[in-house]
Amino acid sequence: MASSAASEAILFIGATLAAAALAGVFAAVIGDLSDDVRSSGDRLGDEMRTDITIINDPNNVATSPLVVYVKNTGSVTLTAPDTTVLLDGRASEDVTYDVLGSTDDETWSIGAVLEITVNDLTVDPGDHTLRVISNNGIDDTLEFIG
Numbered sequence: 001m002a003s004s005a006a007s008e009a010i011l012f013i014g015a016t017l018a019a020a021a022l023a024g025v026f027a028a029v030i031g032d033l034s035d036d037v038r039s040s041g042d043r044l045g046d047e048m049r050t051d052i053t054i055i056n057d058p059n060n061v062a063t064s065p066l067v068v069y070v071k072n073t074g075s076v077t078l079t080a081p082d083t084t085v086l087l088d089g090r091a092s093e094d095v096t097y098d099v100l101g102s103t104d105d106e107t108w109s110i111g112a113v114l115e116i117t118v119n120d121l122t123v124d125p126g127d128h129t130l131r132v133i134s135n136n137g138i139d140d141t142l143e144f145i146g
Contacts, residue, residue: 050074050138054130055113058144061130063123068116070132070140078108082135087121088128094120 051074061067068085072078080097096117099105108114116132123146133139 049076050078050134050136052078052132052134052138052140054132054140054142056142056144058142061123061142061144061146063146066118066121066123066130068118068130068132068142070114070116072108072110072112072114074138075110077110079135080106080108080114083108083114083116084133085116085118086131086133087118087123090121092118092121094118 051072053071053073055069055071056067066087070083080099083095083097085092085095096119097105098115098117099108100113100115102109102112125146128144128146130142130144131139132141
């Protein structure tokens with residue numbers, strides 16, 4: 001009888017230790033998953049509050065060099081140098097950013113207009129598609145004749 005009680009106690013202690021180890025692993029995994037869901041939700045919230053609008057007159061676009069005016073019409077402050085410009089699907093490598101009315105040309109505040117000068121893409125005569133993409137993937141497109 002004593003050997004039966006001892007073996008049951010050993011099995012009980014072993015099962016308790018295994019359950020405690022599994023609970024620790026599960027707690028760590030659930031904590032990591034919770035952090036990932038929270039950061040994904042924050043990023044998605046920023047995307048939903050972001051909006052930009054190209055405000056150039058499509059009939060009067062300065063093309064030598066190409067100058068684009070984009071307004072931050074969302075409710076999130078953006079980073080101007082992280083903005084991408086595509087002309088007919090070609091990305092520009094030489095771009096100058098100027099947040100109009102601001103001394104800081106990196107912080108693109110809500111309601112502010114960003115002047116983008118594209119120095120390396122030539123605008124040939126004909127139809128063109130200009131696409132401006134914010135740092136979190138929100139974009140606007142302008143079709144114009146060069």
